[in-house]
Structures are given as C-alpha cells and as structure tokens.
Amino acid sequence: MALELWIEVDADGHRAGLPVDSDELLELARAIERAGSTLGGVLAHAGSSYGLSDADALRALAEQERAACVHAAERLRATGLPCPNVSVGSTPTALSAKGLPGVTEVRAGVYVFLDLMMANTGICTPDDIALSVLTTVIGHQPARGWAIVDAGWMALSRDRGTQGQGADQGYGWVCNAEGEVIDGLRVTECNQEHGIIQHLRGAALDIVDRLPVGTQLRILPNHACATGAQFSAYRALLPGGLVAPWPRMKGW
Amino acid sequence: MALELWIEVDADGHRAGLPVDSDELLELARAIERAGSTLGGVLAHAGSSYGLSDADALRALAEQERAACVHAAERLRATGLPCPNVSVGSTPTALSAKGLPGVTEVRAGVYVFLDLMMANTGICTPDDIALSVLTTVIGHQPARGWAIVDAGWMALSRDRGTQGQGADQGYGWVCNAEGEVIDGLRVTECNQEHGIIQHLRGAALDIVDRLPVGTQLRILPNHACATGAQFSAYRALLPGGLVAPWPRMKGW
Numbered sequence: 001m002a003l004e005l006w007i008e009v010d011a012d013g014h015r016a017g018l019p020v021d022s023d024e025l026l027e028l029a030r031a032i033e034r035a036g037s038t039l040g041g042v043l044a045h046a047g048s049s050y051g052l053s054d055a056d057a058l059r060a061l062a063e064q065e066r067a068a069c070v071h072a073a074e075r076l077r078a079t080g081l082p083c084p085n086v087s088v089g090s091t092p093t094a095l096s097a098k099g100l101p102g103v104t105e106v107r108a109g110v111y112v113f114l115d116l117m118m119a120n121t122g123i124c125t126p127d128d129i130a131l132s133v134l135t136t137v138i139g140h141q142p143a144r145g146w147a148i149v150d151a152g153w154m155a156l157s158r159d160r161g162t163q164g165q166g167a168d169q170g171y172g173w174v175c176n177a178e179g180e181v182i183d184g185l186r187v188t189e190c191n192q193e194h195g196i197i198q199h200l201r202g203a204a205l206d207i208v209d210r211l212p213v214g215t216q217l218r219i220l221p222n223h224a225c226a227t228g229a230q231f232s233a234y235r236a237l238l239p240g241g242l243v244a245p246w247p248r249m250k251g252w
Numbered sequence: 253m254a255l256e257l258w259i260e261v262d263a264d265g266h267r268a269g270l271p272v273d274s275d276e277l278l279e280l281a282r283a284i285e286r287a288g289s290t291l292g293g294v295l296a297h298a299g300s301s302y303g304l305s306d307a308d309a310l311r312a313l314a315e316q317e318r319a320a321c322v323h324a325a326e327r328l329r330a331t332g333l334p335c336p337n338v339s340v341g342s343t344p345t346a347l348s349a350k351g352l353p354g355v356t357e358v359r360a361g362v363y364v365f366l367d368l369m370m371a372n373t374g375i376c377t378p379d380d381i382a383l384s385v386l387t388t389v390i391g392h393q394p395a396r397g398w399a400i401v402d403a404g405w406m407a408l409s410r411d412r413g414t415q416g417q418g419a420d421q422g423y424g425w426v427c428n429a430e431g432e433v434i435d436g437l438r439v440t441e442c443n444q445e446h447g448i449i450q451h452l453r454g455a456a457l458d459i460v461d462r463l464p465v466g467t468q469l470r471i472l473p474n475h476a477c478a479t480g481a482q483f484s485a486y487r488a489l490l491p492g493g494l495v496a497p498w499p500r501m502k503g504w
Contacts, residue, residue, distance in 0.1 A: 008391075015443060016391050016400055047443065139260075139268050148268050154481060158410030191267060191299065192477060225444060229406060230481070232502050250484050 004040040005032050006085070011044035011068040012061065020072040029081045041085025041104070042072045049092035053122050053166050058096035065093050070102035095123045113224035116173060120165040126173055126181055131228060132218035134177070134235075135195065140208045147197040147211040149219075153190040156219060159226035169222060171195060177216040187219055195219070256292040257284050258337070263296035263320040264313065272324040281333045291328070293337025295359070296321045301344035305374050305418050314345035322354035344373045365476035368425065372417040378425055378433055383480060384470035386429070386487075387447065392460045399449040399463040401471075405442040408471060411478035421474060423447060429468040439471055447471070 007028055010017035018025045032039050046065035052058050065088050076083040087105035088094070094108035110117075113131040114124045135151035153171070162169040171187035174197055189196040197217075199207065211217070221227035228234070234246040259280055262269035270277045284291050298317035304310050317340050328335040339357035340346070346360035362369075365383040366376045387403035405423070414421040426437035426449055441448040449469075451459065463469070473479035480486070486498040 015446060015448075016393070141268070153411075153478070158412075158478060159405075160410075194267060196267075226405070226410060232484075 003037045005037050006040045006087070007032075007042050007072075009042050009044050009069060009072045011065040011088075012046045012048040014046065014048040017044060020068045020075070025072060025075065026079055026081075029076050029079075029083075033081065039076070039082055041083055041087060042069055042076070043085075043087035043089070043105075043107070044069045045089035045107070046093045047090060049090045049096075050117060050121065050161070051165065052092065053120060055096065055122055058092050058121065058123070059098060062093035062097035065090070066097065066100055066103055073102070091118060092121045092123050110224050113228070115161075115224040115227075116169040116220055116222050117161040117165065120162055120167050120169070126220055129220045129224070131224045131234075132175060132179060132220055133172075133227060135217055135219060137197075137211045137213050137215040137217065138194075139213065140211075142208050145198050145202065145207050147207045147215075149187075149195045149197060149217065150193065151187075151195045151219060152193040153195075154192050155227075155230055156187065156190060156195065156221060157223065157226035157230050158190075159221070159223040161223045161226075171219070172222060173220040175218040175220060177218060179218050181220070182217075255289045257289050258292045258339070259284075259294050259324075261294050261296050261321060261324045263317040263340075264298045264300040266298065266300040269296060272320045272327070277324060277327065278331055278333075281328050281331075281335075285333065291334055293335055293339060293356070294321055294324045294328070295337075295339035295341070295357075296324075297341035297359070298345045299342060301342045301348075302369060302373065302413070303417065304344065305372060307348065307374055310344050310348035310373065310375070311350060314349035317342070317345050318349060318352055318355055325354070343370060344375050347375045362476050365480070367413075367476040367479075368421040368472055368474050369413040369417065372414055372419050372421070378472055381472045381476070383476045383486075384427060384431060384472055385424075385479060387469050387471060389449075389463045389465050389467040389469065390446075391465065392463075394460050397450050397454065397459050399459045399467075401439075401447045401449060401469060402445065403439075403447045403471060404445040405447075406444050407479075407482055408439065408442060408447065408473060409475065409478035409482050410442075411473070411475040413475045413478075423471070424474060425472040427470040427472060429470060431470050433472070434469075 008017040009020045049061050069086050073083040073086045085104045089107040091108040091111040094106045114129045118124050119126050133151050133155050135149040137147050138150050139148040171190045174182050174185035184200050187195045188198045236244045236246050260269040261272045301313050321338050325335040325338045337356045341359040343360040343363040346358045366381045370376050371378050385403050385407050387401040389399050390402050391400040423439035423442045426434050436452050439447045440450045488496045488498050
C-alpha cells in the first residue's frame, strides 16, 4: 500500500526528529520513495518554547523553527525529491512568529483554549483562558486555612506544567462562578477527588466565611490539553448563559 | 426529601473529615436528624498510608483508622443516634489490617490492579500489578540513550506518585509485550504523546539495537487509578491471549 509519509525534523534539540542537516534526512526520503510511498512533507514542534517567557526569545525560536523546517524541505527538493508540506507546531511559537514564509501548515493546539502555562510564557493573560473546571466547596479545615472542593486531579488533571516555569500556579487559579479571578486564591494541593484552596498570603483569611460550603467556583488550569482530556465533553457557555454539550475525541 | 447522609471523620489528619472527639460530630448528626434525613454511617480514608513503606507502621495505621471510625460511631450511638455503617478506606491499610471488628465496609479501590506506588508501600511486588499500557517504540535519540514510545502522559497519566515516596519510579517500569519486567529500564520522561525510555545505568546500553522501532512494550504505572482514567475501556487479557474490551465508568 502506498502511504503518504512525513518526516519529523528537530528544530530545537527538544525531543524527537532528524537533524535538518543530516544525511539521514535524505536517506529516509529516498527510502520512502523506494518503498513506493509518497513523502508528504516535513514537520517540527518547537516544544522548548514552553520554557520561555520573553517575547524576543519566543520570536527568535519561532523563526528558528520555521527556518529549520524550510531548510529541511529545501534540501529534499534540491535532490529532486518532492516535499509539498512544511509544518510547524507549538502555540507559543505560532503566536510569536513575525512571518511564516515557506510554511504550509501550523499545528498549534492549545491556542484554542490557552491556559496558565501559556500565560506564563507571556503570549496571553489569565483573562484569555477559555477553559475552566466548575467546582463546589464541600468542606473546610479552618485551622489550616483550607477550603476543600470536589475537583481533585481527576478533574483538573495531574499536570503541574507551571511548576517548571517562572511562576508556579499550583493546581490552578480560582475564579467565581462567572469566571472572574479571585485575587490571591490558589488550588494548592489535590487528591484524586478533592482540591484544596488556600490564600497565598497565609491562613489569616477567614476561608470559611469567604467560601462557604456550596460556593461554586471555576478553576483555570495549568494545561488545558490535560484538563480537557479528563472529560468526555465540554460544556460551552453560550450567550444568555445557555450551556451546550460539545463531545470531544478521546484517545490519541 | 429524606436523604441518607454519611459523616466523614478524620482518622489521620491527612485531609478532610471531622475530628472523632469533636462536638461538631454530634451536632452534625443531630442536624441530620432534625432535617428529617437519616444518618447512614461514618467513613474515613487513611490516605497518609501512601507515604508509608513499613509493614508495622501500616498495621498500626490500619488499626488507628479502624479504631477512630468505630469510636466515632460509638459516640453517636451512645447519644441514641443510629449509626449503622462504619466504613474505612485506603488500599495499604485494607491489606495490612490484622482485623476489622466494628467495621461494616472497606472502600479500598486500587487493590484491584495495584501499581508502583503500592509496591513502594510494600503491600505488593511489581509482579502483582494487573494494569499496564501497551506501547510501541517509534524512534530514538541514540546519543542520549533514548528510545521514544507512543505512550506519553496522555496514556500513562501525569501521576508521578512515586516521586514523593522512598523510590522514584519515573513514569513507570518497562516490560516486554508479555508483561515481564525488563531490568533497568524506566520511562524517565513524558511529553503529551511521547514517552522516553532510558537505561538507569546510563546511555552505555545500545538502546537502538535492544529496542528497535516497532518493539511492543508494556508500562507499569505509578498510579493505576490515574492511568485507567486516561482510557474509556480496559482490554482484559484472557487465557489463550484473547482480548476482551471492558468499558469503564468516566466521571467522578
């Protein structure tokens, strides 16, 4: 069977892909041709962008990703091989690129929701985040300054992607039910079915009075991809407060 | 509407529940009665057991959990209130308890699969673990000693529960397709859709020869609850190698 195959190239030394100047790149393309398959293109994902928080550095990495991928395609084309597609990825580079000449596809994903990891890179603010987990206060540990909610990591996901960035956002920012950020509150810990909300400036806050049992809250996630994957559907908030279920694909 | 309500009590200062000797315990039970509802019982979860790795300490915590829960029930009954059920939880204490007099229900969960966190507590060995993720080698970074597999944290989960225990097992142990542990290999890192397997004793191992592209492997998870939740069904291995899909409940 003739398959269309793509070659992953390494644009930033982050994970996978062939070096763009390697002999292996050309050898692999020839092997695809010999096997009777078609080379669909080259792709890269500059995942190291998640560790950056400076607009200039992100722009530079976006150009590095673009240039590396286009260079790989041009090397292939110079040998007479087809390479119709040049695909780049990563939300921070996609939203930072000044231009994408030579690129035919951008595979950014999390840009549709954004999240606290993306806010840490500086490409958005928490107000831009379009995915949250609706939860309810179910108890307290007053002596510890804890409000306990019914969203643990089974709801929020275990993803603590902001931990390795400049600003650790715990298991997420806390908003009221309307989605307005409540200053100074964080989900500081999670168990499987319980989340713990604390005030960042210590237990002085009277958490029981401020967040009585039954209070509904929304949590902004570290990583929207991981949080979304904990659910089989989204609930889209439409104008007028209507809620529409949006099924999501499960699996990978 | 008359509801059957249970009261959570705190057996180990770990998370939630009322202190077993508190006035609030009796007040809450009376409030349930006044509201026309029924007190179904008391429950506890000795979650601090996940941090232990000594059989004597686990036995002692199991007895502490049992005694605290039974004591709470007896205080309620002494005031004339009904308290038919006494429920304890946590797999390490359930499997370590010498006896459970006075207990009417054990809500242990992960004991059905077990996992590397449970192996770290000493209540099982890796051979006892009944849940694994089947994955395939899709590439290498030979200079780094990496084999890259198609199971990232979207498959294995982000749960790194063994990180806070005595022995950090990375993102999981590596087995061959038959489920036999391959000594010295670990999933050391994960991205969303990629896992990285390395030899614990450095890059000296020729990982490309040992795990060529296409090799099928099984990964034993940190936490079976979190890993199972990444999938909509299990594939049960029956005698003779037959595979039966077992749908699982989604949500919490």
